[in-house]
Structures are given as structure tokens and as C-alpha cells.
Amino acid sequence: MTDPREERLTTLLASVPYMRFLGMKAELAGDEMTAILPFSPHLVGNVTLPALHGGVLGAFLEMTALCQLAVREPLRRQPRTIDVTIEYLRPGRALTTYARADVRKVGRRIANVHVEAWQEARASPVAALRGHFMLSLAE
Amino acid sequence: MSDVSPTLQELGARMVQGTPQAAALGLRLVSAAPGVASMAVPYRADLVGDPDTGVLAGGVITSLLDHACGLAVSSLAFASGASGGMATLDLRIDYMRPAEPGREVIALARCYKITQSIGFVRASAFEDDEDNPVATAQAAFALGRAPAPA
Numbered sequence: 236m237t238d239p240r241e242e243r244l245t246t247l248l249a250s251v252p253y254m255r256f257l258g259m260k261a262e263l264a265g266d267e268m269t270a271i272l273p274f275s276p277h278l279v280g281n282v283t284l285p286a287l288h289g290g291v292l293g294a295f296l297e298m299t300a301l302c303q304l305a306v307r308e309p310l311r312r313q314p315r316t317i318d319v320t321i322e323y324l325r326p327g328r329a330l331t332t333y334a335r336a337d338v339r340k341v342g343r344r345i346a347n348v349h350v351e352a353w354q355e356a357r358a359s360p361v362a363a364l365r366g367h368f369m370l371s372l373a374e
Numbered sequence: 375m376s377d378v379s380p381t382l383q384e385l386g387a388r389m390v391q392g393t394p395q396a397a398a399l400g401l402r403l404v405s406a407a408p409g410v411a412s413m414a415v416p417y418r419a420d421l422v423g424d425p426d427t428g429v430l431a432g433g434v435i436t437s438l439l440d441h442a443c444g445l446a447v448s449s450l451a452f453a454s455g456a457s458g459g460m461a462t463l464d465l466r467i468d469y470m471r472p473a474e475p476g477r478e479v480i481a482l483a484r485c486y487k488i489t490q491s492i493g494f495v496r497a498s499a500f501e502d503d504e505d506n507p508v509a510t511a512q513a514a515f516a517l518g519r520a521p522a523p524a
Contacts, residue, residue: 252422253431256398277398280441281459288395289462290440294433313424316432320466 240266240306247305254298261302268306270299272332287327292352296321296334296364300348303336304368312371314346319366327361330354346370382406382449389445396441399434408453409485411445413438414478428475435479439497439511440465442481447493447515450485459518466512473508477501491517
């Protein structure tokens with residue numbers, strides 16, 4: 236039988252057009268999810284370096300948070316992003332980027348999620364996000 | 375004529391057409407003046423974040439705001455004769471409401487302070503009324519220095 240978490244994740248990745256636009260994927264090991272953003276030329280923001288667009292990195296982190304929230308529990312609707320703070324730590328190079336999200340708190344309606352993205356070494360993150368998301372929990 | 379000043383026209387065009395991600399999103403330069411930049415992202419089915427509502431993904435608004443903020447900073451750096459690249463340090467976005475499906479979203483960014491090394495920017499995203507924003511943003515950019523001659 237398919238793990239319902241895996242099923243929710245697969246459904247989300249396949250159904251959100253923008254996640255397909257980015258080309259993002261995700262792998263699940265138990266409840267631990269790693270989001271994966273393979274490098275693609277259309278994600279570049281600086282052709283000279285070249286480096287990933289800052290908006291793309293921020294978007295990937297936000298999408299990772301949404302994926303993690305979907306993995307965590309069934310939701311009636313997609314969570315709505317309330318706010319995000321993105322910190323850029325290193326240029327995102329023309330490489331595959333990975334991200335993991337940590338759901339720090341889930342209240343009655345609002346979740347606080349921290350996400351970190353890295354490329355070659357997890358200890359050298361390229362960007363981090365902290366955000367709040369409005370949840371619509373399934374009955 | 376558009377309200378893009380000729381000296382900034384090139385910079386703006388380069389930011390929009392010469393950036394692969396901006397081209398992929400279909401960003402359009404609305405206006406550029408020293409310290410103020412406006413860009414728009416079209417509504418497109420492949421940029422939707424919630425298939426149930428048809429609303430554009432937050433990430434699209436993030437890229438739009440980041441890009442407009444970047445142009446606002448670089449237009450000011452450009453006007454003061456500085457050169458070199460620049461990098462986003464941080465970007466905070468508050469999402470007030472979902473963008474209306476079917477409509478393009480415009481970002482307006484103002485660089486309200488620039489120092490030797492940092493540009494501070496505020497921006498908002500809206501369909502047609504700046505006072506009814508989809509999202510607002512606050513960002514800081516690190517300014518690159520032109521490399522010293524060898």
C-alpha cells in the first residue's frame with residue numbers, strides 16, 4: 236500500500252503548475268522530505284556568474300514549506316502564505332539545489348515553518364526562509 | 375511614449391530580456407527612474423500555485439518583487455555612476471490577499487536609501503491599485519564593487 240504521505244506529496248507536485256514550471260521534485264524518507272530543484276537554464280538570474288535567480292530560490296523554499304505541510308497532515312485546501320522572510324547566504328550556482336523544511340509550530344490555524352536550501356554541502360546553505368502559513372485542516 | 379527614461383531604458387531592458395528567469399516568467403518593464411522601478415508579470419496557467427483557485431503562485435510574486443527591487447537599486451547605483459553587480463541579502467514579503475486570477479500583477483519598488491555598500495528597498499505588488507496590494511516587500515541588497523585594476 237502506498238504511504239498516504241507519499242501520495243499527498245506526489246499529488247501536490249503533479250497538480251501545482253508552478254512547481255512544474257520550476258521543475259522541482261521531492262523525495263520522502265519516512266516523514267523526512269527533501270525537495271530537489273535540478274538546475275535548468277530558465278532559472279538563472281545572473282548570466283555572468285551564472286547564478287540562480289533570487290526569486291527562484293525564495294520560491295523553491297516557499298514551495299518546499301508547502302510540500303512539507305502537505306506531507307505532515309491532510310489539508311482541505313492548500314495553505315495560504317501569510318509572510319516569508321528569505322535570507323540569501325551564498326550565490327545559488329548552476330547546480331542542483333536541495334531543501335528541507337522544519338515545521339516549528341502548528342497552531343489552530345497558523346503554521347511556522349523554517350526552510351534551508353543547500354547545493355554541494357548541507358553545512359553551507361545558499362538560502363533560508365522563515366514563514367507563516369494559514370492552514371485549512373481536513374475535518 | 376513610455377515613461378522609461380532613455381538612460382535607464384537599456385538597463386531595464388537588460389534586466390527583463392537579458393535575465394533568463396525574467397524572460398521565462400514573461401516579465402514586462404513598466405517604468406524605470408532613478409530609485410523607482412515597476413515591472414509586471416502576466417497571468418499564465420503554468421504559473422498558477424493553487425489549481426483549485428487558479429491564483430498565481432507566491433513564488434511568482436516573489437520573483438517579480440525581487441526583480442523590481444533589484445532594478446530600483448541598480449537604477450540608483452547606475453545614476454550615481456557605480457558599477458558592479460549586486461546580490462539580494464534578504465527579502466521579506468507579506469501576502470495581503472490572493473492575486474486575482476486572469477490579471478497581470480504589477481510590482482512597484484522604491485529604493486529609499488542607498489549607501490556605499492547597501493541598498494534598502496520597499497515594494498508592493500497589485501493589479502491596478504497600489505493602495506490595494508496583493509503583497510508588500512522589504513529588501514536589502516549588497517552592492518558589488520567594480521574590481522580593482524590589477
